[in-house]
Each structure stands twice: as structure tokens, then as C-alpha cells.
Amino acid sequence: MDPLVLARIQFAATTIFHFFFVPMSIGLVFMIAVMETMYVVKGKEVYKTMAKFWGKLFLINFAVGVVTGILQEFQFGMNWSDYSRFVGDVFGAPLAIEALAAFFLESTFMGIWIFGWDRLSKKVHLLSIWLVCLGTTLSALWILAANSFMQHPVGFEVNNGRAEMNDFFALIANGQLWVEFPHTVLGALATGSFLICGISAYKMLKKKDYAFFKSSFKIAVIVALLSSFLTAIFGHQQAQYLVETQPMKMAASEGLWGKSGDPAPWTVVAAIDPKTKENKFEIKIPYLLSFLSYSKLNGEVKGMNELQAEYTQKYGEGNYIPPVRTTFWSFRIMVAAGSLMILFAAYGLYLWMRKKMDRPNKGYLRLMLFGISLPYIANTSGWIMTEFGRQPWTVFGLMTTADSVSPNVTAGQLLFSIIAFCAIYTVLAVVMVFLWVKVIKQGPYAKDHSDDEHSTDPFGKEGYHAVS
Amino acid sequence: MLSLNELWFILVAVLFIGFFFLEGFDFGVGMATGILAKNDTERRVLINAIGPFWDGNEVWLLTAGGAIFAAFPNWYATMFSGYYTPLVVLLLALIARGVAFEFRGKVQDDRWKKTWDVCIFIGSLLPPFLLGVVFAGFMKGLPIDGQMEMRAGLFDMVNWYTLVGGITVTVLCFVHGLLFTVLRTEGELQNKARKLAKQMLYPLAALLALTGIATYFATDIFEAHGAVLSVLALLGLAAFLLAGYFLSRERDGWAFGMTGAVIALAIVGVFAGLFPNVMISSIDTAFNLTIHNAASGHYSLKVMTIVAVSLLPFVLGYQIWSYFVFHKRVHEKSHLEY
Numbered sequence: 001m002d003p004l005v006l007a008r009i010q011f012a013a014t015t016i017f018h019f020f021f022v023p024m025s026i027g028l029v030f031m032i033a034v035m036e037t038m039y040v041v042k043g044k045e046v047y048k049t050m051a052k053f054w055g056k057l058f059l060i061n062f063a064v065g066v067v068t069g070i071l072q073e074f075q076f077g078m079n080w081s082d083y084s085r086f087v088g089d090v091f092g093a094p095l096a097i098e099a100l101a102a103f104f105l106e107s108t109f110m111g112i113w114i115f116g117w118d119r120l121s122k123k124v125h126l127l128s129i130w131l132v133c134l135g136t137t138l139s140a141l142w143i144l145a146a147n148s149f150m151q152h153p154v155g156f157e158v159n160n161g162r163a164e165m166n167d168f169f170a171l172i173a174n175g176q177l178w179v180e181f182p183h184t185v186l187g188a189l190a191t192g193s194f195l196i197c198g199i200s201a202y203k204m205l206k207k208k209d210y211a212f213f214k215s216s217f218k219i220a221v222i223v224a225l226l227s228s229f230l231t232a233i234f235g236h237q238q239a240q241y242l243v244e245t246q247p248m249k250m251a252a253s254e255g256l257w258g259k260s261g262d263p264a265p266w267t268v269v270a271a272i273d274p275k276t277k278e279n280k281f282e283i284k285i286p287y288l289l290s291f292l293s294y295s296k297l298n299g300e301v302k303g304m305n306e307l308q309a310e311y312t313q314k315y316g317e318g319n320y321i322p323p324v325r326t327t328f329w330s331f332r333i334m335v336a337a338g339s340l341m342i343l344f345a346a347y348g349l350y351l352w353m354r355k356k357m358d359r360p361n362k363g364y365l366r367l368m369l370f371g372i373s374l375p376y377i378a379n380t381s382g383w384i385m386t387e388f389g390r391q392p393w394t395v396f397g398l399m400t401t402a403d404s405v406s407p408n409v410t411a412g413q414l415l416f417s418i419i420a421f422c423a424i425y426t427v428l429a430v431v432m433v434f435l436w437v438k439v440i441k442q443g444p445y446a447k448d449h450s451d452d453e454h455s456t457d458p459f460g461k462e463g464y465h466a467v468s
Numbered sequence: 469m470l471s472l473n474e475l476w477f478i479l480v481a482v483l484f485i486g487f488f489f490l491e492g493f494d495f496g497v498g499m500a501t502g503i504l505a506k507n508d509t510e511r512r513v514l515i516n517a518i519g520p521f522w523d524g525n526e527v528w529l530l531t532a533g534g535a536i537f538a539a540f541p542n543w544y545a546t547m548f549s550g551y552y553t554p555l556v557v558l559l560l561a562l563i564a565r566g567v568a569f570e571f572r573g574k575v576q577d578d579r580w581k582k583t584w585d586v587c588i589f590i591g592s593l594l595p596p597f598l599l600g601v602v603f604a605g606f607m608k609g610l611p612i613d614g615q616m617e618m619r620a621g622l623f624d625m626v627n628w629y630t631l632v633g634g635i636t637v638t639v640l641c642f643v644h645g646l647l648f649t650v651l652r653t654e655g656e657l658q659n660k661a662r663k664l665a666k667q668m669l670y671p672l673a674a675l676l677a678l679t680g681i682a683t684y685f686a687t688d689i690f691e692a693h694g695a696v697l698s699v700l701a702l703l704g705l706a707a708f709l710l711a712g713y714f715l716s717r718e719r720d721g722w723a724f725g726m727t728g729a730v731i732a733l734a735i736v737g738v739f740a741g742l743f744p745n746v747m748i749s750s751i752d753t754a755f756n757l758t759i760h761n762a763a764s765g766h767y768s769l770k771v772m773t774i775v776a777v778s779l780l781p782f783v784l785g786y787q788i789w790s791y792f793v794f795h796k797r798v799h800e801k802s803h804l805e806y
Contacts, residue, residue: 077548088541096534
């Protein structure tokens, strides 16, 4: 098989897998920090139990996120060495800063948080979880700064056959970053809060620790509504930015071959045929694409055929049309999942406001259990749309994916590593789900085995008495 | 005055010293769970002794990788694509080890725990060995062509010299980890660790000597930097002897510091020996990767210098603080998280 195809499969598979865990980590750690803050402010033991229970789930998830992240950093050099040579000067900087500014912070304070419950004052312990939260967010900021450069390259000039940084601040001020970062981080908060809502709903259905899960649900549903609504707002911003900087991705995500006409209608569904470059069937909503693109009810959007002609003139012969059906459908799946999330969370808040949460509404609770899957669907399809939509480029307008791959890595080596990583990732996923189910079944008041038979902490007061 | 290229070469060396010094001991403790510990409680004490630290320690490796990417993109590209298969194995080992710490204590079942204990043991044994092989390869030279592509066969990467390097690094980390165990535990486990550390000093001495001699004959780094390397070797010898002395006097902190010094001096030796190269080509010395032809532009290096100089003190500060927070010894009656 072609090493390029294999390298792409590996990148897609490992990145998508890694990105199941990252938004969950960012979202959960925020929720835990909020719960621990309520514990410190209100002094109620139940909030501490909450932070610890959700913390247990978070830690299992965090471990998988961290270990799969190591591969992400190494993969650029292993599979995409020509890419690394060409853009290392610009792209390497945010990655190095991510490690220096974010990874150290989150991993060091994570250790302090886990082992520090009885060793630190309440406030210092609380500070440590907020620092983990800051670390995960900074990590997202820097990795997205690197990704934004690939979507919309700025702050560089091409010298000696490679991209060299000439303006670091342009890299940070990249407009792409400031639509992508809030969209991604808010999506992550939605992921974490929907997870807590869903699991709480399940336990409320089972009538286990009802009060505990009801208050977890309440905290989470507010965050869920706010974050999923704001994610959509920033998604809209991102679409507008896309029209300016990557019109081809926009056209592909609309399945738009010719000109849209003015005002432009939005295509809800279409039967796209990339071979004949036409849509056999489509349903359209008038005005909506103009609104999505420009926030007003008129304005035309360029189609793929026109852009292909423009790009051929600018970059030379080649196919500049990304995989249209993948881009088109992943966009729609993301939007659909996101819309459902807003509706689900809004209805939950409505029930709560009307004080109907005390009488369990079984239908709604079941819906929220299913709702756990929505952010994952949205995150994954959003990521697929962004990355597939950029093809054939790795760095838009500068370097193609075909030119990026390592010339000295063989198909055999790639096949070996794909099989190895997919195998170990599958095991991780199975074990993780198994452990999650176990922790959820045990509930928040289960006897913690880590404080088991010798359950005396020598650092706490009671520990000294027990030992002496 | 140092050029920025030289400064970044030193910073990368510093990051690797931090990595091998810190993760070196938690790799060693990981190995000890398979060699020293006799039962589940002892294993748990060992794992909890490194519990608050190992994740932060591993970040030193990630940062070193990121720093090489940013400051020496050609070095990053040549090394990571050229050493493809060993790196896949390294990653698998680190993945298995990382999740094993988190997973092992979550189910009370012997087979479950044994499985993850095997992952911890192998995941702690393989990385120092593989990294030793990689670093030895840097010094011995690898088939790097005029396009900076490394096309190495198995025996370019794995030969008697690189094997000696790999085994030495592994044993060094093991002894370093045993001394950390002596520092962080008490009672029976501590005695066992101290005894084994003493016994291991002899094979370690033999391996270190063998590596030094082999390096003299198998590489040409002594030709360029003979004087510096001889001084480093003497300092290393002194640190090693002091480690033995302090260990016999039960001055455990000092003994641990001295094995740390041996590690640091070894890394300094590797980097000083390579300078100004970062990887040596066995095809033609004209194809060597150097701190100049492998580096980023001046502007990038300047930006990265400002970032690194402003962030490193904070990182060092809170990492040191975390060791202070958990300075008390772990024993079987402690709160055992894992």
C-alpha cells in the first residue's frame, strides 16, 4: 500500500481516538474545579464527595488522554518528516510552548491534587485543581495555535525552501485561532457537562443516591446549556472566517459546485456525485447560507468549480477539491448534534426552573443518557470536517499532504505501527469503559479501596492515632 | 558569547538531564516493582512512592521532543523518522506503563493486577534501554544521506556498541531508582533496596567502564573533545565512588544525588562529545547534522529563548515544591492511591 495513505490512516485514527479523551478531560476538570470551589465556599461535605467521585472518572480518562497525546507529538517527526522540516521553524514553537507552559502545569498539579487531599490546606488544594484546569486549557490554546497555522498560515516567510517564522505575535493573533479556540474549548465544556448530566440521569433513573446525582445534574445542566449555546455562536463566527480564508472548505461543506446565487440558500441534504461534479438531489432553505456566511440576508458564496479554476491558476495543475461528501456530511452531523444538545439542555433547565426535577421525568432522563453520545459525535465530526476540508493541503496554500510524508519510512513500518497502535488503543478503550461502568455502579459512597484494609493515612491526624 | 544555536543545544541537553535524572528514578522504581517487591503491598508502596511525580517527570521527555522540533526541526525529522520502529516500541511501552499506574488498583483481582504489573515492569525497563540505544547511535554514527534522510537497517541501530549503551542506561536508572526507594520508604523494603543497590554497584561500575572504553574505540568523539570527555569521565568516576561511599554510610540523600550526578555527567558527555554535531553520518561527515544546518532561523530561536527563559523558573519552582509537599516516606500503612 501507499505509505501516504497509511500515514493518513494512522494520523486520522490516532487523532480521532485521542480527541475522544481531550474534550472530556478539559470539560470534566472544569466541572470538578467548580464542585470543589463550592465545597470550599459552602463547606458542605457533599461537594467534596462530588469532586472526588467525578474526579475518579476524570483520572481514568486523563490517563488515556495523556498517553495517547505522547504519540501525537512524536508522530509529526515519525510519519511527516518532510512536513516537520518545512514548517518546524513555525509549527514547532507552539508545540514546545505547549509542553513547557501546559503539560508541566497539568501533570505536576494533577499529582498534587490526587495525593494532596490530606496534605494541603483546602485552598491550596483547590488552587491545584484550577491550575490543572488552566493547564488543560493552555494546552488546547497552543495546539490550536499550531493547527490554526495549518488552516490559515500567518507570521512567516518562505526562505531557503522552508517556512521561517518572522512574527510570533501574528501566530498568536491569528484570527483563525480566536474562532477555533473558543469553539473547541466551549465544546469541551459541553462534553464534560453532558457526561455528568447523562451519568447522573442514569443513576436517578436507577434511584441510586438520588439527591447526590440531582445536585450534580443541576450544576452540570447549567454549564451544558451555556457552553453548547456559546459553542454554536463561535461555530457561526468560524464559518464566517472560513468564507474569507478557506472558501473551498466552505463550498465543499455546502456541496456547492457552481455559484450559490444571491441571496444564497443553505442545502440541508444533498446526493453529491463528486465524479460528475453535481448534486442529483437537494433540499434548500433560502437565505440561510448568506446568513451563515455573512450574518446578513444577502451575499453570494463561491462554488467549488470556480475556486478550482482560481487555485489552478494560482498554485498550478492539481485537484484542489477536498473529499466533498465527507466534508458535507460531517458538517451536518456536527450541526445536528449541537442543536440537539442545546435543546436537551434547555429543556432540562426548564424542568428545573418549574421545579419538576423532584418528580423524575423518566423520558427526559433517558434522553439525557443518550445525550452523552452527542458531544462525541459533534466533536469528532467537527474535527473531521476541519481536517478533511483542508485537503489536499497540510498547510493551506503552502504544502500539500503528499509532500509532507516521511520519504524514508516504508509501508511495512507504517502497517506495523498502525496495527500496534490500533490494538493497544482498542484495549485501552475497552478497559476504560469497563472501569467507568464499575466506578459508576459503585457510586459516590462506595468504600474507596485505595483507603482499604490499612486505611489509615499517617499524614492525617487520625492516621497517627491508628498507627501509634 | 554563546550563539542562540549553542544555547539551544545546551537547553536540549538540560531537558534530557532533567528527564533522565527524574524519570530515571521512576523507571528504576518501576523495574524494582518486578525485582525487589515480593508481594502486592510492597509493589503498591513502590508505585505510590513515585505516584505524585512520574507524570510530571515524563513531561521532560515531551518537552525535550518539543524543543528539538522547535529549535532543530531537521534533527527532529531525521531522528524520529529514522528511528521509526524503536520509537513505536518506546511509545507502546510508555502508553502501557502510564495507564497501568492508573488502572492496576481499580479492580481487586490478582490476575488483573498482575497484568498491569507486567506492563509497569516492561514499560519501565524498555524506555531507558531504547533511549540508551538511540543516544549511543547518535555518537557512533548512522547512515544519514545528503538529504538528511536516515535509512538505517536493524544492525545500524542495534549493534554491540549501542547494546552496551542501552544496558548501561537501564542499569544506571535501576540503581538510581533503588536509591530513591531507600529515600522514600522505610523498614523491610528500604533495607532490601539498600542491600540490592549496594550489590548492583559492581555490575554498574563494570558497565560504566565498558561504555567509556567502548566509546573511545567505537566512536570518534574523543578525537575532537578528548580533554573535555576525560575530565567528565573523571568527575563521573568521582561521583560514582561517592555514591558508594554515601550508601555505605547510609547518607541516602547524598547517595541518590551522586547517582543523579553520574546520569547528568553521562548526558553532558554525550552532548559535549557530539558538539557541534547533533547526529553523525556514517556515510560522509559532510552529511552530519549540526547545530547550524539542523536549526530553526534566528528569529524563531530568539522567540523560543525568551519563552523558555521566562517559563523554566516557574516549572522548576512548582516541581521542586511538589517534592517538598510529598517529602514524607511512604509505607504500607500510608494512604496508597494506586
